[in-house]
Amino acid sequence: xxxxxxxxxxxxxxxxxxxxxxxxxxxxxxxxxxxxxxxxxxxxxxxxxxxxxxxxxxxxxxxxxxxxxxxxxxxxxxxxxxxxxxxxxxxxxxxxxxxxxxxxxxxxxxxxxxxxxxxxxxxxxxxxxxxxxxxxxxxxxxxxxxxxxxxxxxxxxxxxxxxxxxxxxxxxxxxxxxxxxxxxxxxxxxxxxxxxxxxxxxxxxxxxxxxxxxxxxxxxxxxxxxxxxxxxxxxxxxxxxxxxxxxxxxxxxxxxxxxxxxxxxxxxxxxxxxxxxxxxxxxxxxxxxxxxxxxxxxxxxxxxxxxxxxxxxxxxxxxxxxxxxxxxxxxxxxxxxxxxxxxxxxxxxxxxxxxxxxxxxxxxxxxxxxxxxxxxxxxxxxxxxxxxxxxxxxxxxxxxxxxxxxxxxxxxxxxxxxxxxxxxxxxxxxxxxxxxxxxxxxxxxxxxxxxxxxxxxxxxxxxxxxxxxxx
Amino acid sequence: xxxxxxxxxxxxxxxxxxxxxxxxxxxxxxxxxxxxxxxxxxxxxxxxxxxxxxxxxxxxxxxxxxxxxxxxxxxxxxxxxxxxxxxxxxxxxxxxxxxxxxxxxxxxxxxxxxxxxxxxxxxxxxxxxxxxxxxxxxxxxxxxxxxxxxxxxxxxxxxxxxxxxxxxxxxxxxxxxxxxxxxxxxxxxxxxxxxxxxxxxxxxxxxxxxxxxxxxxxxxxxxxxxxxxxxxxxxxxxxxxxxxxxxxxxxxxxxxxxxxxxxxxxxxxxxxxxxxxxxxxxxxxxxxxxxxxxxxxxxxxxxxxxxxxxxxxxxxxxxxxxxxxxxxxxxxxxxxxxxxxxxxxxxxxxxxxxxxxxxxxxxxxxxxxxxxxxxxxxxxxxxxxxxxxxxxxxxxxxxxxxxxxxxxxxxxxxxxxxxxxxxxxxxxxxxxxxxxxxxxxxxxxxxxxxxxxxxxxxxxxxxxxxxxxxx
Numbered sequence: 002x003x004x005x006x007x008x009x010x011x012x013x014x015x016x017x018x019x020x021x022x023x024x025x026x027x028x029x030x031x032x033x034x035x036x037x038x039x040x041x042x043x044x045x046x047x048x049x050x051x052x053x054x055x056x057x058x059x060x061x062x063x064x065x066x067x068x069x070x071x072x073x074x075x076x077x078x079x080x081x082x083x084x085x086x087x088x089x090x091x092x093x094x095x096x097x098x099x100x101x102x103x104x105x106x107x108x109x110x111x112x113x114x115x116x117x118x119x120x121x122x123x124x125x126x127x128x129x130x131x132x133x134x135x136x137x138x139x140x141x142x143x144x145x146x147x148x149x150x151x152x153x154x155x156x157x158x159x160x161x162x163x164x165x166x167x168x169x170x171x172x173x174x175x176x177x178x179x180x181x182x183x184x185x186x187x188x189x190x191x192x193x194x195x196x197x198x199x200x201x202x203x204x205x206x207x208x209x210x211x212x213x214x215x216x217x218x219x220x221x222x223x224x225x226x227x228x229x230x231x232x233x234x235x236x237x238x239x240x241x242x243x244x245x246x247x248x249x250x251x252x253x254x255x256x257x258x259x260x261x262x263x264x265x266x267x268x269x270x271x272x273x274x275x276x277x278x279x280x281x282x283x284x285x286x287x288x289x290x291x292x293x294x295x296x297x298x299x300x301x302x303x304x305x306x307x308x309x310x311x312x313x314x315x316x317x318x319x320x321x322x323x324x325x326x327x328x329x330x331x332x333x334x335x336x337x338x339x340x341x342x343x344x345x346x347x348x349x350x351x352x353x354x355x356x357x358x359x360x361x362x363x364x365x366x367x368x369x370x371x372x373x374x375x376x377x378x379x380x381x382x383x384x385x386x387x388x389x390x391x392x393x394x395x396x397x398x399x400x401x402x403x404x405x406x407x408x409x410x411x412x413x414x415x416x417x418x419x420x421x422x423x424x425x426x427x428x429x430x431x432x433x434x435x436x437x438x439x440x441x442x443x444x445x446x447x448x449x450x451x452x453x454x455x456x457x458x459x460x461x462x463x464x465x466x467x468x469x470x471x472x
Numbered sequence: 473x474x475x476x477x478x479x480x481x482x483x484x485x486x487x488x489x490x491x492x493x494x495x496x497x498x499x500x501x502x503x504x505x506x507x508x509x510x511x512x513x514x515x516x517x518x519x520x521x522x523x524x525x526x527x528x529x530x531x532x533x534x535x536x537x538x539x540x541x542x543x544x545x546x547x548x549x550x551x552x553x554x555x556x557x558x559x560x561x562x563x564x565x566x567x568x569x570x571x572x573x574x575x576x577x578x579x580x581x582x583x584x585x586x587x588x589x590x591x592x593x594x595x596x597x598x599x600x601x602x603x604x605x606x607x608x609x610x611x612x613x614x615x616x617x618x619x620x621x622x623x624x625x626x627x628x629x630x631x632x633x634x635x636x637x638x639x640x641x642x643x644x645x646x647x648x649x650x651x652x653x654x655x656x657x658x659x660x661x662x663x664x665x666x667x668x669x670x671x672x673x674x675x676x677x678x679x680x681x682x683x684x685x686x687x688x689x690x691x692x693x694x695x696x697x698x699x700x701x702x703x704x705x706x707x708x709x710x711x712x713x714x715x716x717x718x719x720x721x722x723x724x725x726x727x728x729x730x731x732x733x734x735x736x737x738x739x740x741x742x743x744x745x746x747x748x749x750x751x752x753x754x755x756x757x758x759x760x761x762x763x764x765x766x767x768x769x770x771x772x773x774x775x776x777x778x779x780x781x782x783x784x785x786x787x788x789x790x791x792x793x794x795x796x797x798x799x800x801x802x803x804x805x806x807x808x809x810x811x812x813x814x815x816x817x818x819x820x821x822x823x824x825x826x827x828x829x830x831x832x833x834x835x836x837x838x839x840x841x842x843x844x845x846x847x848x849x850x851x852x853x854x855x856x857x858x859x860x861x862x863x864x865x866x867x868x869x870x871x872x873x874x875x876x877x878x879x880x881x882x883x884x885x886x887x888x889x890x891x892x893x894x895x896x897x898x899x900x901x902x903x904x905x906x907x908x909x910x911x912x913x914x915x916x917x918x919x920x921x922x923x924x925x926x927x928x929x930x931x932x933x934x935x936x937x938x939x940x941x942x943x
Contacts, residue, residue: 115723115828158668169666171675172643187916193824194856195640196893197629197679198900198911199938200920204642204675208668225725252586254696256727295766353664357586385665422667429669440669445658448927449671455926456919467670 010465012097015054019075023057023099026067030058041080041100044087045147045335046432047346047396047405051093053080053100060105062178062186062217068101069215070184072461080463081211083150084126088349089430091157091210095465101215103152109133110218118175118192120220123152139223142167145426146335152216157428158208162331165251165384166258166290167224169426174207178218182457192220205452210428211463213456227290231300232259232318232327236282238311240264240367240379243283244360246303246310247383251356255302259288260384261331264367267338267378274337275330280314285383286331288324331380338378338391345393348405348432352416353387353425362419363388369411375404387425414439429467437468447472481936483568486525490546494528494570497538501529512551512571515558516618516806517903518817518867518876522564524551524571531576533649533657533688539572540686541655543932551934552682554621555597559820560901562628562681566936572686574623580604581689589646589663591691594623610694613638616897617806623687628899629679633802636722636855637729637761638695640897645678649689653928663691676923681899682934684927698761702771703730703789703798707753709782711735711838711850714754715831717781718854722827724777726770730759731855732802735838738809738849745808746801751785756854757802759795802851809849809862816864819876822904823887824858824896833890834859840882846875858896885910900938908939918943 023031032038033055042052054077057068072079078098085092094100103124110120114137121130126148130141143154144161153159155177160169167173176190189202206213237243240262247260263271265281272279285307289299304315318324330337339345354362363379370377370390381388392408394401413423413436423429423436438446446468453460453470460470494502503509504526513523525548528539543550549569556563565571578595585608592601597619601612614625615632624630626648631640638644647661660673677684708714711733718731734742736752743750756778760770775786789795801808810816825833834850841848841861852859863879865872884894884907894900894907909917917939924931924941931941 113826113828115719116826117723118826158666158672160666164666168643171666171672172639181915181919185915187919188913189916191891191893191911192826193858193887193892193896194827195629195631195635195642195824195858195896197822197895197897198893198904199679199908199917200684200923201629201642201672201675201679202916202919204672205923208670208672213671225723227725248586252588252696254698291766292769294769295762298763298765351668353666355584355587355589355663356665357584387664387666420662421664422662422669424668425664425666426668433669437670440662442659444652444656445660445673446670448652448658448673451926452671452676452923455922 010095013077015077015097016075019071019077020055022071023055027057032056041082041092041102042094044085044090044092046088046090046430047348047394048090048093048431051095053094054097056100056102058102058105062180065101065180065215065217066184066186068099069180069182072099073183073459076459076461078461078464079215081152081156081215083124083153084148086147086149087153087157087430088427089432091428091430091466093431095431103150106217112137113192114139116192117223118220119223120218121151123216123219124150126150127154134223138226140226141221141223143170143173146332151219151221155207155216155219156210160382160426162259162261162382164382165260166256170207171204173222174203174219175222176220177203177206177216179206179214179216181214182459182462186217190220210430210466212453212466213462229293229296230288230290230324231296232286232288232324233300234279234284234286234316234327235307235312236280236284236314238282240283241360241364242310242312243285244363244383246285246307246312248356248359249306250303251384253302255299257287257299257303257384258290259286261286262381262383262388264379266341266376267334267380270337270341270378271330271334274333274340277330286327334380335391339393341376341378342393344395346396347391347393348409349427350390350409350412351424351427352412352421353385354416354419354421356386358419359383359386362415365415366390366412369408373404373408375401377408385425386421431466434468481566484548486548486568487546490542490548491526493542494526498528503527512553512563512573513565515556515561515563517559517561517901518819518865519561519564519902522566524565525568527571527573529573529576533651536572536651536686536688537655537657539570540651540653543570544654544930547930547932549932549935550686552623552627552686554595554624555619557618557620558624558628558901559898560903562899562901562937564902566902574621577688583608584663585610587663588694589691590694591689592622594687594690595621597621598625605694609697611697612692612694614641614644617803622690622692626678626687626690627681631853631897633730633732633853635853636731637727641678642675644693645674645690646693647691648674648677648687650677650685650687652685653930653933657688661691681901681937683924683937684933700764700767701759701761701795702767703757703759703795704771705750705755705757705787705798706778706783707751707755707785709753711754712831712835713781713783714756715834715854717756717778717783719827719830720777721774722855724773726773728758728770728774728855729761730757732757733852733854733859735850737847738805738851741808741812741849742801742805745804745811748801757798805851806862810864812847812849813864815866817867818862818864819880820898821861821880821883822895822898823883823892824856825887825890825892827857829890830854830857833886836886837861837883840879844875844879846872848879856896857892902937905939
């Protein structure tokens with residue numbers, strides 16, 4: 002069995018001359034304090050922190066260029082840091098280096114309401130962005146569980162509950178500004194809705210996890226707030242029934258805005274955490290966007306599909322406050338699940354399969370989980386074929402880590418056999434590196450590697466992530 | 473003034489040993505006949521043909537690998553050839569070499585109706601694909617004017633009239649198989665709807681115009697045929713009114729499936745070519761997809777918007793045969809326009825701008841065209857901000873070429889000033905190379921160039937296109 006966690010890397014030397022140069026350039030905005038390094042050397046993954054040697058708090062593109070240039074001169078890695086919500090070890094300074102904290106680079110640069118676009122700096126979070134948009138009649142739909150930064154979401158090709166209708170960061174980033182490994186800045190894409198002008202650098206940097214450059218500006222698509230919205234929760238006797246209802250909804254072409262799955266353990270977690278009283282059985286949460294009549298029509302179609310798949314207890318949330326309650330509970334599911342086992346951390350799977358295989362994949366997964374000693378709730382963006390198992394483990398017990406990795410391994414290999422991917426939305430980071438060759442093949446990885454070599458010949462941009470630099 | 477057409481390239485030597493090796497491998501499927509080379513050395517662009525040294529008719533991925541390997545050994549270029557419908561000189565063998573004719577590699581490999589995907593070989597055309605899908609209840613929406621091959625559409629990141637609703641090849645290609653410059657084959661992407669597993673090689677090859685590898689398999693998304701469809705044509709007193717009606721439709725979030733603009737000269741062309749009787753004034757053609765009630769609702773909303781923008785003569789095409797007539801006329805517009813000036817060829821512009829600038833861009837363009845001696849009809853996928861001017865010229869008159877290029881130059885520079893792109897859907901080929909630095913900047917082009925160098929170190933994959941190989 003391949004172990005999906007790569008071996009520890011060798012830390013690079015961090016020269017005093019670099020620290021001096023950073024201090025000369027940034028003064029108080031450079032920190033080597035243990036607490037600051039500790040905060041920037043971890044994320045929401047279960048891995049032990051790997052501390053950067055220093056953290057720089059940037060406030061401009063030029064600041065980022067300065068850090069990158071100084072680090073290049075001294076052969077020291079740089080790791081962009083957004084909101085710290087990565088789940089796969091993206092932010093860990095496995096080779097040491099400088100963490101670039103983007104929280105001060107968080108402005109909305111331009112809201113172009115007529116074009117349905119906005120240009121932002123990378124440190125702004127998705128909630129901050131939507132707050133800034135609230136008087137425009139527009140919204141930005143991509144919503145990973147955490148209040149992640151737009152820069153981090155671009156870097157990991159994130160998605161969330163709305164992707165089934167609005168797409169992922171892949172479809173919604175129109176253009177970027179990126180600081181390259183040698184400190185130059187490029188702009189990719191335009192604000193036009195489409196273009197055939199050369200290689201798609203935008204989509205090359207989206208999902209590159211900081212390994213090809215540092216994203217410093219992002220233009221994303223916005224959408225008119227729907228005239229009408231309605232949401233519903235609905236219980237099923239089995240996971241298979243819930244998943245089959247989802248599959249039929251997608252295949253019918255119903256333009257559902259959200260369709261989220263929770264297993265009974267996940268329902269228990271959100272009931273406790275958010276003071277809700279759902280029946281502890283497999284559930285789907287739906288949301289419909291459109292005109293009044295189209296929302297009504299979508300809801301009727303889905304109710305028929307649900308009824309044919311033994312769904313019951315349809316609960317409607319038509320008032321905004323009821324919908325907020327429902328979706329906040331869903332968004333807080335990760336933290337709610339951690340509380341099922343006090344003191345636990347989670348190893349999270351993130352497979353995505355062709356929707357024709359989803360029922361089979363989820364049912365076989367359930368059998369794996371039933372045989373485990375760990376509590377393993379399941380939630381999923383099932384309209385996309387994507388689901389997460391959170392395997393709750395005691396971080397002081399190595400055997401629980403091993404058990405979680407064993408299950409993760411089985412789930413990923415099953416998804417790959419079914420034509421799916423090892424990560425639907427969380428990214429590779431450290432945790433999925435071991436599956437990359439199995440998913441893509443040696444030759445495709447060698448193409449990715451030759452792009453990395455071409456754009457980052459010193460291997461200084463978030464090194465040690467996605468795939469090994471050397472063949 | 474930069475001239476947008478690059479200087480002639482130097483042809484490479486075509487060794488007899490290579491021809492012998494190709495004949496040994498392919499027998500009758502290699503041709504050096506003048507008529508065959510002539511056919512494969514041209515496209516729908518106004519450029520003079522540039523003949524390949526030989527043409528190989530492939531029928532398998534292994535065939536493509538063999539051609540690529542033999543050519544690599546002898547340092548000879550390869551140029552994939554689909555249906556010959558490129559508009560920008562993509563297919564011209566400016567450095568000589570071997571044209572790989574894909575027409576025998578035209579099978580549907582797998583229709584996965586439950587997943588709404590299909591996997592095809594590159595030589596199949598969009599109409600052939602939809603013919604193969606006709607009993608599935610699904611369709612493939614991307615529809616450039618010509619009956620292009622799916623391989624060519626992937627290579628140029630094509631779109632068409634439906635992109636405003638269904639996206640372009642960028643959004644609709646899920647995965648590829650590609651023969652690399654050294655003859656290895658890679659698979660990119662999976663059939664899962666989303667993935668965050670590493671660099672987005674799929675979208676790197678989509679739009680790379682044969683310069684990074686030869687596409688040999690394509691998996692694309694399909695859509696359920698809408699329950700209801702209705703189409704309408706509508707006349708406006710001015711181009712500005714028609715464009716403003718479009719902009720309001722998009723900004724309202726109406727999920728219109730198609731919204732196509734034709735100026736009065738384009739209307740005259742299609743009236744003559746397709747025996748229609750539209751008023752010769754600026755027009756919009758609309759199509760609505762959805763349920764019966766949603767189509768009705770969309771049409772009502774758009775009718776209100778149109779009325780507020782002085783639109784009149786709303787003509788509905790609700791019967792399938794009426795819609796076919798309308799859209800066939802639109803799809804044949806390019807050939808219809810050529811017939812406005814017998815014996816002419818067309819230089820076609822293809823700019824795309826942020827929709828907020830579209831009215832201004834089209835109105836200023838109209839002023840340019842009014843001052844020209846060439847007939848210059850305009851058609852546009854205006855819901856995307858994309859429009860085409862076909863400048864009809866006598867290919868025997870160099871001064872008409874110059875006049876067309878002068879206008880093209882002004883239109884592209886205007887679009888770039890407005891934050892747009894020099895090509896919305898036709899690709900760069902030879903014709904837009906001169907605008908690439910202006911659009912992207914030297915540094916972004918140097919990134920594209922370093923990717924090209926990394927993946928095609930001998931510059932054998934459709935060389936001389938998109939940007940210059942040497943800085």
